Amino acid sequence: MKKTIIFAIIGLVLLIGVLGGVKGLQINRMIAQGKQYVPPPETVTTAVVQSSTWPNELTAVGSLEAVQGVMVAAELSGKVVKIAFEPGRAVKAGELLIQQDTTSEAAQLRAAEASMQLARLNLERARELLPENVITQSNFDNVEAEFKQAAAQADTIRAIIAKKTIRAPFAGRLGLRLVNLGQTLNEGEPIVSLQSMDPIFVNFQLPQQELTKLQRGLSVTLTSDALPGKTIEGAITAVNPQVDRTTRNIRVQATVANTKEQLRPGMFVNVAVVLPEDRMVLTIPSTAVLYAPYSDSVFIVEDPPDDTDASSKSVARQQFLRLGDTRGDYIAVLSGLKEGQTVVSTGAFKLRNGQSVVVDNTLSPEFDLAPHPEEG
Template structure:
């Protein structure tokens, strides 16, 4: 019995050893096959880093302000009897906005005008009577004063009627209506906002260290997250002569054309003041940069000196500068003329063989204009 058990155990060990040997041979064969395997090259698009001369600019966050903006308000207390505008509409200077109740003044006006006519007749007779010394100089002066008082009363009534007919003080676009028909307005009650939107002001500040480089007439580019598309151009029109004592910043104001009225007062925008001095940079497409917490890098395409020819990638860490349009400046780590991968860098690795095919390479521009803008 013991011999049978011993033979059984021995046979089992032999079977296990044979299986282990076969498995080891299979693994060794797979390892050898993996060493001999060649990874197929990936197809990439490339771009040659080039030297460019970029305009020097100073950036700041600005706020938009209307060239003319006001909240139209009632000057006198009265009831609204007519509303002659549509909210959000464009109006011209002098267009009527609302009319208040002027029935009392209109009823008093004919009597006041009649009083003017009467005093003028009396004054005309008194002139002749004064020549003949029928009346005294005091009576004549009283007649002159009575005429002036009557004329003043007519002017007062007409001025009151005019003030109760509220008109647009300048051309612009109206806002939300804040009155209703039949509402009794008090003096100073708001009626509607009125803003001139074209052109529009951009107010921003820059450090006092830049004051010597700033002057009126310098170009300004305005962009906003709320306004996709190309930058809107304008020029500096005012440099505040006073420097803020708390922030040591100088206030500037630029005027920007706004024919489509896309820019609105109160919006925050990004401003860039173009300076006459230009700087030389090494520009590459922004899509060629592999961004990472430990450092930004690009993949340089080089000849494969260790293999059988072809092209391989070398990951090169770079230091980046300003970005403009589709391009970004490289301040360190890359030389002019070096060929780099321009798209799809997130799927590449160092030492990977590649094949260059630029048939479908995108066109990179400093001032891109997508078709949907």
């Protein structure tokens, strides 16, 4: 009985060994086949690295600001008896906005004007009597001072009435109404925002090392997410003489036309300062770039090695590079490529380093420095 058990165990061990050996051979064969496996060539489109002349620009993010902007507020306390504007409407300089109650001041003005009229008559009589020595010089001076005091009192009341008659200080567009009819306004209480819309300022900052390139009159271009596909032109009108001690940036102000009032104070825009001299850059289609956190790369299409047969396909070699700014469908290459090299323009995402490729540029899309997408 014991011998039978021993033989059974030995047989089981031998069976396991045979099965393990067979499985090991199969695994080794699969590994060898994997090493020898060559993926089929992928069909791609290509583009040649070209040298192009691009405008030399300094880019920044700017903020729009009205050339003149103010929150119209009450100068004196008083009850609102008339609202003469509509929110959001354009107004001219001097146009009436709010009328506060001036009935008390109007009555005081009539009394002051009557006193001033009497003082004027007394002054005229005294001026006629003075040469005849009917009155003394001292009396004449007193009469003249009384007239001036009466005139000043009337002017003071007129000034109060003018301050309670609130008008637009300049031409612009009004904001939302913040007061109601019959409301008693306190001194300094806001009434409505008034912003001049055309032209408009754009403020932005550039690093201090760019200071020597900046001067008044340089052209700037503005783009905004609020105006997709549109570019607005302007010019630098002021460069701050002082550099910010914290950021070491210099503040620049440009002025742009805004006849259609599409730009509003407070909006942010992308600003590009166009420098006088153009620059030479290497360009490739932006679709050729594989973006990654560690480094961006492209695939260069190269001829097969010399030791292969003539029927071998071209191969794709991954190349890491450093990129610059973008113009339309193209992107500038700062380092990593040379002029005349061929890169995969579409289909790079499905490649791996050293893979063979088949070039079919009949499928290549058209690339443009200033594309105009069709509106759907």
